[in-house]
Amino acid sequence: MGQDILAELAVGARTSLFIGIASAILAVFIGGLIGVLAGYIGGRFETVVLRIIDIVLTLPFLPLMIVVAVYMGAGIFTLVFVITLVMWAGKARQIRAQTLSIKHTGPVLAAKTMGASHFYIFYKHILPGVVPIFIPQFVTGVNAAILMESSLSFLGMGDPLTKSWGSILFYANSRSAFLTEAWVWWIIPPGVCIVIVVLAFSLMGYYLEERFNPRLGDYSVREKRKKQPVKTKEHQSSKGILLSVESLTVAYPKSGDYRSVVDDVSFVVKHGEVLGIVGESGSGKSTIATAIIQQLKRPAKESGEIYFEGNLVQHFGDERLRQMRGKEIGYIAQAAMNALNPVIRIDKQLQEAVRAHYQLSNKEMDVRVIEVLQQVGLDEKWRFAYPHELSGGMKQRVIIAMALINKPKLVIADEPTTGLDVIVQVEIVQLLRKLQKELGISMIYISHDLPSVLSVTDRLMIMKEGQKVEEGPSVELSKVSTNPYTRVLIDSIPTLYPKKETVEVSR
Numbered sequence: 001m002g003q004d005i006l007a008e009l010a011v012g013a014r015t016s017l018f019i020g021i022a023s024a025i026l027a028v029f030i031g032g033l034i035g036v037l038a039g040y041i042g043g044r045f046e047t048v049v050l051r052i053i054d055i056v057l058t059l060p061f062l063p064l065m066i067v068v069a070v071y072m073g074a075g076i077f078t079l080v081f082v083i084t085l086v087m088w089a090g091k092a093r094q095i096r097a098q099t100l101s102i103k104h105t106g107p108v109l110a111a112k113t114m115g116a117s118h119f120y121i122f123y124k125h126i127l128p129g130v131v132p133i134f135i136p137q138f139v140t141g142v143n144a145a146i147l148m149e150s151s152l153s154f155l156g157m158g159d160p161l162t163k164s165w166g167s168i169l170f171y172a173n174s175r176s177a178f179l180t181e182a183w184v185w186w187i188i189p190p191g192v193c194i195v196i197v198v199l200a201f202s203l204m205g206y207y208l209e210e211r212f213n214p215r216l217g218d219y220s221v222r223e224k225r226k227k228q229p230v231k232t233k234e235h236q237s238s239k240g241i242l243l244s245v246e247s248l249t250v251a252y253p254k255s256g257d258y259r260s261v262v263d264d265v266s267f268v269v270k271h272g273e274v275l276g277i278v279g280e281s282g283s284g285k286s287t288i289a290t291a292i293i294q295q296l297k298r299p300a301k302e303s304g305e306i307y308f309e310g311n312l313v314q315h316f317g318d319e320r321l322r323q324m325r326g327k328e329i330g331y332i333a334q335a336a337m338n339a340l341n342p343v344i345r346i347d348k349q350l351q352e353a354v355r356a357h358y359q360l361s362n363k364e365m366d367v368r369v370i371e372v373l374q375q376v377g378l379d380e381k382w383r384f385a386y387p388h389e390l391s392g393g394m395k396q397r398v399i400i401a402m403a404l405i406n407k408p409k410l411v412i413a414d415e416p417t418t419g420l421d422v423i424v425q426v427e428i429v430q431l432l433r434k435l436q437k438e439l440g441i442s443m444i445y446i447s448h449d450l451p452s453v454l455s456v457t458d459r460l461m462i463m464k465e466g467q468k469v470e471e472g473p474s475v476e477l478s479k480v481s482t483n484p485y486t487r488v489l490i491d492s493i494p495t496l497y498p499k500k501e502t503v504e505v506s507r
């Protein structure tokens with residue numbers, strides 16, 4: 001008896017898996033093709049496809065199977081046909097959505113602007129973004145198809161001559177196994193097989209979805225920070241040090257190994273001081289800033305120690321870090337003004353920043369919003385505006401207001417003048433300097449533009465290829481530095497009185 005059941009289960013596994021895998025392959029292939037084409041071509045074709053998808057998704061599965069089985073005869077291929085017919089539409093809808101999100105990204109628009117052919121865009125940009133999600137779609141499809149096959153076979157719509165887990169259950173039921181002790185042998189084993197296989201495919205599907213779906217971005221689940229006593233350096237505050245970075249090294253994987261993008265960098269920021277970090281693009285400036293607020297992207301490897309007010313931030317738990325970000329350290333990220341939510345009023349966005357840390361009444365909140373807008377030189381009426389009603393300079397003032405609204409001790413401004421015209425750049429730089437002095441806060445000012453940094457900083461740190469080249473008081477460094485790289489940066493500053501050069505004009 002036991003051997004018979006085992007043999008039936010083994011043969012049944014073959015049928016159930018075949019139907020599951022074959023239906024999933026067909027559904028993903030057909031759905032994928034139709035979804036990609038509908039998303040990419042758009043227009044009437046897309047509308048027609050969407051209406052067909054809507055109709056298919058509303059088709060009742062069981063009556064459909066009965067009708068098809070009557071015409072085609074019950075059997076494995078009828079099952080594959082009906083399951084595919086039911087499943088392709090859902091796949092097509094998801095893959096169309098993915099195609100649409102890629103179609104409107106910068107690289108695709110740039111390729112179109114350059115006159116690239118549809119074939120090139122499709123092959124180079126759309127397919128690489130869409131194909132990875134076929135894998136999780138296939139796995140979840142197998143899972144759903146096995147369940148459908150079991151249900152249909154259990155209802156007697158499978159092939160009567162072929163064993164599958166569903167048909168084992170059908171025969172068990174038709175011979176009243178549920179009413180006798182036979183259910184232990186006849187029903188539990190195929191039932192357990194279905195549960196285990198479906199669960200295994202579901203888990204695999206979730207994993208692959210997180211791994212391959214580009215829309216899920218950083219797929220890896222971030223490890224929870226270990227709770228541990230925070231290491232402290234008491235003497236730092238007595239020396240007036242607010243932030244101290246010691247031997248910071250950050251590496252990212254490259255060609256199978258890790259490559260340092262910040263290499264053994266140390267510096268301090270004192271209370272009320274402005275430190276400028278200057279260097280060419282890619283020298284690691286933003287990486288230092290994100291390391292300070294502990295928001296490096298995976299899979300970065302970080303070593304070294306960062307102390308804020310004498311406490312080692314790498315030992316901070318999640319809650320302590322959350323409090324540090326936005327409340328004790330204000331962060332003006334690169335191009336942050338483009339990240340203002342276009343459909344939320346300015347006052348609401350500023351209030352969000354306060355709500356993350358304080359519980360204030362609406363009136364108190366409004367007072368704080370007006371106060372900070374005035375500080376950054378914006379009339380209070382602008383608090384009722386939406387971001388698209390503001391100019392670039394005004395948006396950047398809002399971003400500065402957001403960084404200041406919780407009265408932080410340190411502000412990190414990463415290229416705060418990017419994307420603004422020269423006059424507005426000067427205004428923003430002057431505003432930052434004025435606020436820093438008035439509020440007595442410390443600041444790290446990151447830029448590749450030495451002239452703007454000189455006017456706003458007390459000390460400068462020059463970076464090149466992840467390493468600190470030189471550090472010192474801004475004015476001194478700009479006048480007497482003998483370091484060749486620093487000199488290149490300084491000499492690149494345009495002056496009103498350029499050196500006279502004799503130019504020979506050939507006649």
Ligand SMILES: Nc1ncnc2c1ncn2[C@@H]1O[C@H](COP(=O)(O)OP(=O)(O)OP(=O)(O)O)[C@@H](O)[C@H]1O
Pocket residue numbers: 252253261279280281282283284285286287288297298334448
């Ligand atoms: N998530 C990441 N994965 C791999 N490498 C990265 C990642 N983020 C940054 N890098 C690398 O780290 C290096 C330093 O980047 P970073 O953004 O810190 O430079 P930067 O000096 O701020 O430049 P920019 O002024 O252009 O923003 C670059 O070479 C970059 O390729």
